[in-house]
Amino acid sequence: MxxxxxxxxxxxxxxxxxxxxxxxxxxxxxxxxxxxxxxxxxxxxxxxxxxxxxxxxxxxxxxxxxxxxxxxxxxxxxxxxxxxxxxxxxxxxxxxxxxxxxxxxxxxxxxxxxxxxxxQPIEPTGDFPPVMSLFRRSLGRWGNRRAARLWFxxxxxxxxxxxxxxxxxxxxxxxxxxxxxxxxxxxxxxxxxxxxxxxxxxxxxxxxxxxxxxWPFRSRAWQPDPVLRDFLSSGPAPVFVGFGSLAGARAERYTELAVRALRRAGLRGVLQTGPRGPLSDDVLAVGDVPHDWLFPRMAAVAHHCGSGTTGSGVRAGVPAVAVPVMNDQPLWASRLAALGVAPAAIPFRRLTSARLAAALSTAAGDPAYERRARALAAQVSVEDxxxxxxxxxxxxxxxxxxxx
CATH class of the missing domain: 3.40.50.2000 (Glycogen Phosphorylase B;)
Structure with missing residues (x-):
């Protein structure tokens, strides 16, 4: 019933x-x-x-x-x-x-x-600091549990x-x-x-x-923009750069930073940082595109490590570059690094074009990250x-x- x-x-x-x-x-x-x-x-x-x-x-x-x-x-x-x-x-x-x-x-x-x-895992545990607090480092098992309890x-x-x-x-x-x-x-x-x-x-x-x-619902009737399809087929697999909803207030700044990073790394890119349309021959800015369709077509994905975006990247079987901002995002960033599918995270407040370029080059250029990402995706894909x-x-x- x-x-x-x-x-x-x-x-x-x-x-x-x-x-x-x-x-x-x-x-x-x-x-x-x-x-x-x-x-x-x-x-x-x-x-x-x-x-x-x-x-x-x-x-x-x-x-x-x-x-x-x-x-x-x-x-x-x-x-x-x-x-x-x-x-x-x-x-x-x-x-x-x-x-x-x-x-x-x-x-x-x-x-x-x-x-x-x-x-987000807000329940008290000694395994990691409370995700909804200002703490970023472990306080020890007792301290982690106590701090999470105090949040409640x-x-x-x-x-x-x-x-x-x-x-x-x-x-x-x-x-x-x-x-x-x-x-x-x-x-x-x-x-x-x-x-x-x-x-x-x-x-x-x-x-x-x-x-x-x-996994987010995607209608079977959905079709990608032809501009995006043409861009993806016109050269090597690009990397994705997006910082979630939090980047919206400073979209122009983060778009410029991402473009400089891509140019420095010599990579093609799909950006989800604010504007839309071709920014150069090698960079395309897009709006809302289902990650389950887009991410498998990328060489690496750089994102803010929201829970859902992290999961979409894992499912796609591609390496990640973690740029966590707040709350649970540092936890997911640390887990991606521990699983060997991402290099060390770049905290959002320390993000520069040079740091992003270096991390993208490492994630997209080291085949070990891709091997581990594909192996993890194969296991996650059978879960319900x-x-x-x-x-x-x-x-x-x-x-x-x-x-x-």
Whole structure:
């Protein structure tokens, strides 16, 4: 028996795209699926045949050059308004991304179960520093776990949870009690990343699973721009350079940096840094192109190491150049280097055309990186990350109650 599933995919494009593939799999299994996401990503959702529920606010204003404490607070407030409004929707189950985690209170108010569908591993572990903090180096096993636990009880989250619970008419709970209930009930969290890229930490409690990637939906009717096809066929395989949504505020600067790096390295390039069209005979700037189509045609991919882009690069079997910016991105950069499919990462704040050129030359020119990338891709390609989530939702349809 099918159920109505509401996926809360707050965040930027990379936070929404994986849920289109997961949602499509749930729909194929007989469930009705809606995805709550910000308006700029509505087409991603509806293009996958899923219902879009708009969330107010613009996350890019809080993350790019327009960032300020006030902008972040305004975005957070509007997001909480949007989450509270979801309580008026019909749903049998809420699936919550990291940014949509306060949706647990919405599910409680609706009287329905919820589960986590995370693209970032925020659960406390000694294996690596907490990804949603300012820490970049390990604090030791105890310190890593403690710092991650403190994030769950941070004043920012505590204030948002308190206000949302009050608005939903729920009794107040302290951050410590909320966390304890989350752990005592073994609230289920599925992580949409390959266990080959991120092995499941041995110190995680039961209910925290690493399933494999959730690949973004791509319509069979999609066709690449003829200009892109012609460029790819006109010479050696180019390299890809893109820095995700965060580069949008300074697109001209990063485009110039990338072009200088490509010229210095003597490489052809496909850029996804802002403008569109041919920048020279050897450099083409593109807009949104599905990474599962584009990346396998590249000699290497340089990117910001968002979870979804990292997964697409791994799936393509091509070497990477990691240019992490924030949050979970340094973790994925370190994993790519540890797996031998990327040279040492270049932190975004230290990015120069010379450093990028050297890293691209190494990644595209050393056949050892390509061999390891192809071997990893062959293993990842047989994983089915959506299957455990679909199975859990199917159990709900058969009468499974989950955590309420």
């Amino acid at each position: 099918g159920v109505r599933v509401l996926i809360v995919g707050a965040g930027t494009r990379g936070d929404v795209a994986p849920y289109t593939g997961l949602g499509a799999r749930l729909r194929e299994a007989g469930h009705e699926v809606a995805v709550a996401a910000h308006q700029p990503y509505a087409d991603l959702v509806t293009g996958a045949g899923l219902e879009h529920l708009p969330l107010p606010g613009d996350p890019l204003a809080a993350l790019t050059g327009r960032f300020s404490v006030r902008a972040y607070a305004e975005y957070g407030g509007r997001l909480m308004d949007g989450l509270a409004g979801l309580a008026e929707q019909e749903a049998d189950l809420l699936l919550l991304g990291v940014a949509g985690a306060p949706g647990r209170h919405v599910a409680e108010a609706m009287g329905v179960p919820s589960m986590g569908v995370h693209l 009880e941070s004043p920012l989250l505590a204030g948002a949870n308190t206000k949302l619970r009050a608005r939903l008419g729920l009794p107040p709970m302290s951050p410590r009690d909320l966390y304890r209930r989350r752990e005592d009930t073994r609230w289920p969290v599925f992580h949409g990343v390959s266990p080959l890229v991120l092995p499941r930490p041995a110190d995680w409690r039961p209910g925290l699973e690493v399933t494999g990637y959730w 990350g959506a299957a455990p989530v679909v199975e859990a939702v199917n159990r709900l349809g058969l009468g499974w109650c989950g955590d309420r």
